[in-house]
Amino acid sequence: MQTRRIGRTELSVTEFSFGAAGLGGLYRECTHDAAIATLEAAWQSGMRYFDVAPYYGLGLAERRVGDFLREKPRDQFVLSTKVGRLLHPVPEDRVPDYSYVKPLNFDVTYDYSYDGIMRSVEFSYARLGLNRIDILYVHDIGVYTHGAARNAAYLRQLLEGGLKALEDLKSSGTIAAYGLGVNEVPVCLDVLRRADLDCILLAGRYTLLDRSAVAELLPLCEKKGTSLVVGGVFNSGILATGPIEGAHFDYMPATEDIRQKVGAMDAVARGMNVPLAAPAMQFPLASPQVASVLLGTAKPQSLVRNMALVDRRFSAADFAAFEPFTLVAPELGDEPVRV
Numbered sequence: 449m450q451t452r453r454i455g456r457t458e459l460s461v462t463e464f465s466f467g468a469a470g471l472g473g474l475y476r477e478c479t480h481d482a483a484i485a486t487l488e489a490a491w492q493s494g495m496r497y498f499d500v501a502p503y504y505g506l507g508l509a510e511r512r513v514g515d516f517l518r519e520k521p522r523d524q525f526v527l528s529t530k531v532g533r534l535l536h537p538v539p540e541d542r543v544p545d546y547s548y549v550k551p552l553n554f555d556v557t558y559d560y561s562y563d564g565i566m567r568s569v570e571f572s573y574a575r576l577g578l579n580r581i582d583i584l585y586v587h588d589i590g591v592y593t594h595g596a597a598r599n600a601a602y603l604r605q606l607l608e609g610g611l612k613a614l615e616d617l618k619s620s621g622t623i624a625a626y627g628l629g630v631n632e633v634p635v636c637l638d639v640l641r642r643a644d645l646d647c648i649l650l651a652g653r654y655t656l657l658d659r660s661a662v663a664e665l666l667p668l669c670e671k672k673g674t675s676l677v678v679g680g681v682f683n684s685g686i687l688a689t690g691p692i693e694g695a696h697f698d699y700m701p702a703t704e705d706i707r708q709k710v711g712a713m714d715a716v717a718r719g720m721n722v723p724l725a726a727p728a729m730q731f732p733l734a735s736p737q738v739a740s741v742l743l744g745t746a747k748p749q750s751l752v753r754n755m756a757l758v759d760r761r762f763s764a765a766d767f768a769a770f771e772p773f774t775l776v777a778p779e780l781g782d783e784p785v786r787v
Contacts, residue, residue: 449495466497466498467679468504468513469504471500471509472505474504474505476746477549482748488516496525498527501529501585501587502533502571504548507552511576529585533556534556534567559605562610565613582624583626584625584626585626585628591635592785593784628649630648631651631680636665637664648676652679652684653777655728656770657706657710658683658774666735676735677740678740681743683697684700690724691707698777727762731767
């Protein structure tokens with residue numbers, strides 16, 4: 449599989465990569481055997497970049513990714529995890545419902561400070577059982593997760609201390625790159641105007657359907673030499689399932705307007721004699737600012753099915769046929785959209 453460079457670093461990642469949220473039991477249980485089988489399917493497909501986070505299964509996904517990667521040559525893969533949430537143990541009957549099924553017995557505390565980020569890295573080493581992490585993303589900073597008032601305080605933590613921690617880790621050679629891992633464009637612009645980030649993992653905002661990153665973020669990334677890693681390429685599922693009853697967009701049931709847009713896109717794809725998932729997976733890679741597309745699943749067969757779609761290549765004219773049906777995310781208010 450071809451690789452692309454992260455920002456101005458010496459680090460390169462495969463164009464398609466594995467996102468491990470599902471291995472933590474996101475929305476449905478994932479057994480250890482299923483997790484390892486899915487990771488092996490990703491490896492066999494040629495993926496050599498794996499992304500995880502402490503939040504995924506409250507430590508469970510990091511443990512599973514570490515169990516798998518410890519058996520692989522360390523110079524053959526790239527690993528990223530995230531900072532911003534610290535895990536602390538709680539009784540089994542007090543584990544909050546964060547949409548993970550059978551997570552570990554922990555809760556989270558947000559901490560974007562210098563010390564918080566340093567502690568998070570040390571905890572991740574222990575869960576992973578690995579002695580090197582290549583990329584660190586600041587996880588879910590922004591109004592989308594925290595609301596305006598709380599995020600103002602968290603953003604100060606990051607700008608006044610957290611970014612220095614990340615820069616210290618990079619300059620010491622502990623990590624090769626750092627950036628943000630978020631679901632919104634505004635905080636990317638806020639931070640990128642103040643700091644030189646190597647990369648941004650942006651979920652759901654630069655897809656075949658949602659073009660929120662196009663107007664300002666892509667040009668700023670080009671100017672700053674910052675790469676995008678695109679997650680949520682199916683916009684919570686609807687670009688894979690099509691506009692069926694119960695389809696999800698942005699973590700919630702899709703509205704009729706969204707379903708109509710996707711229905712029109714589905715008709716365009718059928719006219720090309722391909723499933724809609726195929727151009728959805730490949731659209732972000734048409735931009736030179738995009739280093740990789742993350743695909744997340746907890747089922748080996750789903751990963752194999754999706755990777756079978758990457759052989760068909762699409763032209764700029766093909767992607768242009770979908771543009772009349774695209775959207776831009778509405779402006780964020782004061783309240784969080786998703787915790």
